[in-house]
Amino acid sequence: MTLAIHLPQAGLRRYGSLLSPMAWGALAVAAVVVLLSLFAPVLAPYDPDYVDLNNVLAGPGGQHLLGTDALGRDLLSRLMHGGRTSLLGPTIVVIGSTVLGLLLGLVAGWSEGWLGKVLGRLFDLLFAFPALLMAMLAIALFGKGLFAPILAMTIAYVPYVARLAQSLVVAERSRPYVQAYRVLGFRTPWVVLGRVLPNLIPTVGAQSTLNFGYVLADLAALSFIGLGVQPPTSDWGAMIEESRGALLGGHILPAFWPALVVVLVVVAVNVIGEELSDRIGGKLS
Amino acid sequence: MTATDHVQAPAPAAPTRKRARDRVRPVLFIAKKVLSLVATLFVASLAVFFSRFLVPGDPARFLLRGRSPKPEALEEITRQFGLDKPAWEQYLNWLGGILHGDWGRSLTYRQDVSDVLLGRLPTTLQLVALAAVFITVLGLFAGIVASLNKGFGDRFILITLTAAGAVPPFVAAIALVALFSVGLGWFPSFGSGDGGWDRIWHLTLPALALGITYIAMVARVTRSSMNEQLLREHVEVATSRGLTRGSVVARHVLRNAMGPILTVSGVLVAGLLVSSAIIERTFGLSGIGQLLVQSIDRLDFGVVQAIVMVVVAAFVLVNTVVDLVQPLIDPRIAAGTESR
Numbered sequence: 098m099t100l101a102i103h104l105p106q107a108g109l110r111r112y113g114s115l116l117s118p119m120a121w122g123a124l125a126v127a128a129v130v131v132l133l134s135l136f137a138p139v140l141a142p143y144d145p146d147y148v149d150l151n152n153v154l155a156g157p158g159g160q161h162l163l164g165t166d167a168l169g170r171d172l173l174s175r176l177m178h179g180g181r182t183s184l185l186g187p188t189i190v191v192i193g194s195t196v197l198g199l200l201l202g203l204v205a206g207w208s209e210g211w212l213g214k215v216l217g218r219l220f221d222l223l224f225a226f227p228a229l230l231m232a233m234l235a236i237a238l239f240g241k242g243l244f245a246p247i248l249a250m251t252i253a254y255v256p257y258v259a260r261l262a263q264s265l266v267v268a269e270r271s272r273p274y275v276q277a278y279r280v281l282g283f284r285t286p287w288v289v290l291g292r293v294l295p296n297l298i299p300t301v302g303a304q305s306t307l308n309f310g311y312v313l314a315d316l317a318a319l320s321f322i323g324l325g326v327q328p329p330t331s332d333w334g335a336m337i338e339e340s341r342g343a344l345l346g347g348h349i350l351p352a353f354w355p356a357l358v359v360v361l362v363v364v365a366v367n368v369i370g371e372e373l374s375d376r377i378g379g380k381l382s
Numbered sequence: 383m384t385a386t387d388h389v390q391a392p393a394p395a396a397p398t399r400k401r402a403r404d405r406v407r408p409v410l411f412i413a414k415k416v417l418s419l420v421a422t423l424f425v426a427s428l429a430v431f432f433s434r435f436l437v438p439g440d441p442a443r444f445l446l447r448g449r450s451p452k453p454e455a456l457e458e459i460t461r462q463f464g465l466d467k468p469a470w471e472q473y474l475n476w477l478g479g480i481l482h483g484d485w486g487r488s489l490t491y492r493q494d495v496s497d498v499l500l501g502r503l504p505t506t507l508q509l510v511a512l513a514a515v516f517i518t519v520l521g522l523f524a525g526i527v528a529s530l531n532k533g534f535g536d537r538f539i540l541i542t543l544t545a546a547g548a549v550p551p552f553v554a555a556i557a558l559v560a561l562f563s564v565g566l567g568w569f570p571s572f573g574s575g576d577g578g579w580d581r582i583w584h585l586t587l588p589a590l591a592l593g594i595t596y597i598a599m600v601a602r603v604t605r606s607s608m609n610e611q612l613l614r615e616h617v618e619v620a621t622s623r624g625l626t627r628g629s630v631v632a633r634h635v636l637r638n639a640m641g642p643i644l645t646v647s648g649v650l651v652a653g654l655l656v657s658s659a660i661i662e663r664t665f666g667l668s669g670i671g672q673l674l675v676q677s678i679d680r681l682d683f684g685v686v687q688a689i690v691m692v693v694v695a696a697f698v699l700v701n702t703v704v705d706l707v708q709p710l711i712d713p714r715i716a717a718g719t720e721s722r
Contacts, residue, residue, distance in 0.1 A: 314550035
């Protein structure tokens with residue numbers, strides 16, 4: 098048996114040892130996809146909506162790097178522009194649900210009385226509505242597009258964050274540093290927001306990272322069944338739906354590229370999220 | 383002798399009281415779970431019903447979106463939904479109707495919602511059941527194999543599971559169609575077949591696509607739960623007693639590992655029902671899920687409301703059943719005391 102001693106390495110090397118090679122790979126994939134989408138208007142070789150009926154279902158290589166779809170539109174350009182809508186939705190949902198969930202979780206975890214119990218019940222109830230179902234109900238109410246599902250999924254993912262934050266706050270409350278601040282007469286909002294909240298960020302961040310993948314998949318699925326992003330706006334889910342006709346005719350590529358990107362991004366996000374939560378779990382135990 | 387008699391005399395009272403409490407405890411436990419079930423369903427019904435009131439403007443016009451808002455039609459819809467009555471009375475009528483099997487009328491089908499739903503139910507139930515079979519068999523199998531093979535086998539299965547768990551059902555559907563329908567031509571890509579084996583043949587790809595996320599989930603839970611059990615002393619004792627590997631795994635590892643696997647099944651059923659909306663649409667199966675998407679598409683809000691309620695009820699119900707069954711599998715979660 099060798100005795101392992103963990104010493105934090107100095108300087109930038111510490112960050113290198115923080116992540117496994119797999120997580121670095123995932124981070125690289127995510128970064129490439131985000132950058133390509135972000136700068137699509139500059140980088141995309143073609144107009145994503147330009148229809149070229151003389152160049153339908155072209156193979157990869159040549160003028161079109163990834164080929165064209167059934168309307169002759171450049172697949173790479175559509176993928177890059179589609180990334181903007183496909184990534185924007187989950188980003189809003191994750192930021193919104195994290196902020197709301199943290200606030201509600203802090204309140205629920207800190208208040209010992211009825212407020213905490215009522216909020217706990219509310220989280221339980223929200224758990225009974227799967228996110229995709231809530232999104233569909235919202236679309237039935239407010240119409241198709243991105244607004245309704247983003248609103249519904251933000252609410253649907255609040256309990257995932259809030260329940261986690263609540264349990265963390267309950268654990269933090271009894272720790273000596275909080276007791277010390279209380280004894281010293283610091284105001285509760287200052288202690289909670291200034292001293293307790295920062296301790297929740299890593300764990301909640303890991304959960305929210307995982308949520309990003311689920312939301313991305315669900316929003317893409319909604320666009321795929323025609324309830325989300327409406328044509329001609331490009332979106333990865335909508336691109337797969339548009340390619341179904343070509344697929345049944347034996348042309349796999351127009352459906353394959355967006356499917357590959359969706360899976361790659363979800364895998365990357367999951368790997369990063371799990372790495373984060375493993376790190377935090379290792380630190381705590 | 384007499385001295386001990388004196389001391390022991392009051393003793394029998396305590397066990398009697400304890401036995402009585404033990405007999406009452408499971409009843410209390412069940413009653414509490416059922417009460418919580420009813421409460422959750424009640425609040426969920428409030429949320430589903432009053433969601434309509436979030437939409438600003440005239441409710442009659444909202445319900446008739448996309449259709450000709452003729453005065454007679456508006457009058458008819460107002461009468462049918464009781465829109466001129468106060469909100470709480472509308473809710474009570476709706477809830478009373480649901481409890482009595484009157485789920486309102488579909489604007490699209492001009493039929494009772496309950497009839498429309500019942501006609502679609504078998505396809506969805508068959509699809510979900512077949513997916514559940516795949517999830518149980520493949521998920522447990524992959525999890526057990528990964529857990530028993532350390533090293534390369536475990537890593538390979540784990541990486542495959544991570545990838546499979548990240549494939550959204552609709553992407554899995556497209557991939558399966560591309561491979562097994564278009565490429566190999568083994569399975570049909572559309573329709574639900576004629577019943578019997580033909581039905582199962584038609585539902586195989588949809589059920590696999592529907593189940594893939596949960597196959598990965600169940601496999602991962604099985605693996606970690608079994609890994610935890612394999613290190614326990616009772617397993618070591620069983621092995622050192624000379625029991626065969628198979629019986630150690632089946633009786634001493636898997637049985638104890640069932641708890642966490644069962645816990646995820648509530649989430650699983652709700653997830654399957656919701657995802658079936660996407661899968662049924664992709665494979666052209668006329669089940670509840672496709673009905674939900676069509677009703678959203680055709681602005682038939684009564685049907686949407688009914689299906690949302692059904693899915694939520696199924697989720698809450700399965701969770702309650704899981705909570706009630708849990709103590710039977712793991713006696714340590716004794717009724718009423720959930721500490722392990």
